[in-house]
Structures are given as structure tokens and as C-alpha cells.
Amino acid sequence: MKRAIQAILIISFTALSLDVFAQDDTDREERDVIQLSGVVVVKDSTMGIPGVHVYVPKNRRGTSANQFGYFSFPVLEGDSIIFSAVGFRKKHFIVPDLEEDKLTVIIPLYEDTTFLEEVEILPYPTEELFKEAILAMQLPNQGDLDNMSRNLDPAILAEMYRNMPMDGSMNHRYFTQMQSQYWNDNASFRPNPLLNPFAWGEFFRSLKKKK
16 A cells, blocks of 8 residues: 555656756747847946856856957747846846847946955964963164164265276166267367366365365
8 A cells, every 4th residue: 555655646646747848848839039248347337347147047058258348149938037146146037928039138237346355364373372482582682782873874885885886787887877978078079177177176175175
């Protein structure tokens, strides 16, 4: 008796499933196929959104927009389509009943800004280890601090810069300048430094420094 009841239940379930699938196939046959094309843009803008996912959840079909936000794929009348992209709110669109076999749309998406909680990154996993590291830290002694301050003295650094020999690029630049000055002097009158008031000013300042 139990086996007979189980057999009846299995047959009933199978018949019900076949009827549901048949109805779904009939609905698909009755609905027309439409080529849906369009562009997904930012709301209040004409800038396309690349990589938008365009899909029909019921049938698990879809596509993705290209780098300009353009997409195109076949759908059925009455399909509910979802447009989703990272950083934007989802958009639902239902394909209307049309006489034509194609539809072009412009889908605007709103930006969805998500604020994340603040995360503090520390090199120590616990506060106790951080305290131990601070207490065990050895600071430089006064002698090392004096040496650091002396080595970073602006006057010493300026003197080192003045006495530093020229490298290859500096020698090349100096030679190029001298060569350019040579051709300029040959093509024009050479200026007399004795008639240059600025040169006399530099000369008197150098004499005062020597005193």
C-alpha cells in the first residue's frame, strides 16, 4: 500500500513539473523577442558607465556594457532587467510590449556612495605589546644628537656644495656654455668689463670682504 501511494505521489509530482515547464515554454513562445540596445550613463550626465552588468534574473541571461556604456542583447517582452555597477544603485527595467522587434533606451544610474568605518592599522596586535615596545625603545644619546645637528648645519652644507667637484653632466654644461659664449664673442663686439658698473660693484664688495 505504501509503495502504491509513493508511486502515485511521484507520478503526480512529475506531471505537475512537466505542466509548469510546458506553461513556461508556452509563455516564451507567445512573447516576442526584442533586441534591446542602449547606453548606461551617470544620472544628469552624458558620460557612459563602462562594465555595467545587464541581466535578466529569471532566465539567468545577460551581458555587460562596453567601455562607453553601450550594451545590446535579445530579451522577451515583459522581461524584468537589472542594471548594476560598482558605485551605483541598481536599476530595474521592464521590457514593454512593442510592435517592433527592437528597442533603444538610455538608462541613468544614481551614484551610491558608501562610507566605510575608520580602521586604525598598528604594527602591534595588542596594546600591551605596544607599551612594551615603547618602554624598551632606546633613544639616541646626546652625542649622537649633537653630531646630527652639526652635520646638518646649513653653513657646512653650503660650504660642501661650493667645494664639490663637477660631475660629467656639469662639465658638459660648462663646456657648452663656454662654446656658446665663444661663438657669440666672435659674431659680435666683446664687451669691456671695465665699462660694466656691475663688475665694479662686485670688485668693491670683494675688497670689503677681504678687509
